[in-house]
Amino acid sequence: SKNIFGINNCLIGEKLVNLAKEDKNIVAITAAMCDGTGLSKFKKQFPERFFDVGIAEQHALGLAAGMAKNGMIPVVPIYSSFYQRGYDQVVHDICLQNLPVIMCVDRAGIVGNDGETHQGILDLAFFSIVPYLTILAPKDFKELEQMLEFAVDLKKPVVIRYPRGGEGKVKFESHKAIKLGESETLKEGKDLTIVGIGKMVSRALEVSDLLEEYGISCDVINARFLKPFDKKPILESINKTNKVITIEDGILRGGLATTVKELIVENNIKDINIKSYGYNDTFVKHGSVEELENIYGLDANSIVESIKKEICIQEKIMR
Missing domain, CATH: 3.40.50.970 (Thiamin diphosphate (ThDP)-binding fold, Pyr/PP domains)
Incomplete structure (x- = not known):
């Protein structure tokens, strides 16, 4: 089955x-x-x-x-x-x-x-x-x-x-050993931090690849653990880029979005652009995974368009 x-x-x-x-x-x-x-x-x-x-x-x-x-x-x-x-x-x-x-x-x-x-x-x-x-x-x-x-x-x-449905489009070459509370940095850049969890890590890499076409390079971090949460590499990345997005396939409040925002507040980091992608205070209707992700703006293209409008350096996009 x-x-x-x-x-x-x-x-x-x-x-x-x-x-x-x-x-x-x-x-x-x-x-x-x-x-x-x-x-x-x-x-x-x-x-x-x-x-x-x-x-x-x-x-x-x-x-x-x-x-x-x-x-x-x-x-x-x-x-x-x-x-x-x-x-x-x-x-x-x-x-x-x-x-x-x-x-x-x-x-x-x-x-x-x-x-x-x-x-x-x-x-x-x-x-x-x-x-x-x-x-x-x-x-x-x-x-x-x-x-x-x-x-x-x-x-x-x-x-x-873990989800129902297929693996994401991106196939992962490497698999770092699992250690308690350790995330995994899959890609390094300088303009934007992307933190994904679970099946949305593949989506994070899709988004990163699309943003590269606009000259925007990304740190892509696979959180792996929501709890205990790996704070150090995410803080280092955010301090470098000053821009962060989170991507998850769940309700935003209490999930990855909340965890990253708490981290920013606890460490008194100012002037950060942050945007979280997931389901915001809603029950999700019946439909295929693809249909629903498109409706809620969680497909790669929708996330990229949102980032271009709301997060990233405009001159880079205009080039």
Whole structure:
């Protein structure tokens, strides 16, 4: 069945099977979405380590906490919009006790034909305020696999969010090792800082490539972690360029946009041009990913036109 990044949702299941072969403490939990979250292979390979609790996300997460308390490493793939149902268990059962539960947030961002109720745009915001929680989002398949390995080793509450739909247009050549709270600088420039997270890192590079045609060179930073957030390289870049944009596939308040703006305020940085691209205080209607990104101005061309009007040095564009 089609799902994660659009190849098929076997990717996460296959990686979990491989990790579970190496670590007997890894278990998988689903809330009646075995196929939908890619756990079919895990269920077949490790039936005694696979638990389907039915349509009960709250119980899935409470069970995960209990298992983690007893030395297991539960992996719990649930759709972003359904994690809302288990928020109390995330806060009290898992994070308050600082337990090693790996929360895989499937269908994060825009989900296309699943419809308005399934749009996964709130998760970065509602997870970001929870103490003890580490939050990651991969730029592509390979980085997702790296993040799963990292999460197993971390032995603390972790969120890994990933979209439905294909990898971005830009293919990544390099994959830096995942270290706690470390971002990745993908491109260096002098005129503009672009910070992206998750699937929108590919969009950030698309935007950067288009801006180069106007003589505008960019630092492009893959945040990788929303929490803990890698402040130093982003601050250094902003101090160099004095202009920053953020790109995310979620609600702006509480997500990457808020995190970068807080960083600027906390460090008393003045005279900064900043613009954030995401979903601004709205519920996103039904439609394909491409249609909706065009409507909300998140396609590469719309972002570039906005930057040219609102952010960048006019004389460079006029040349």
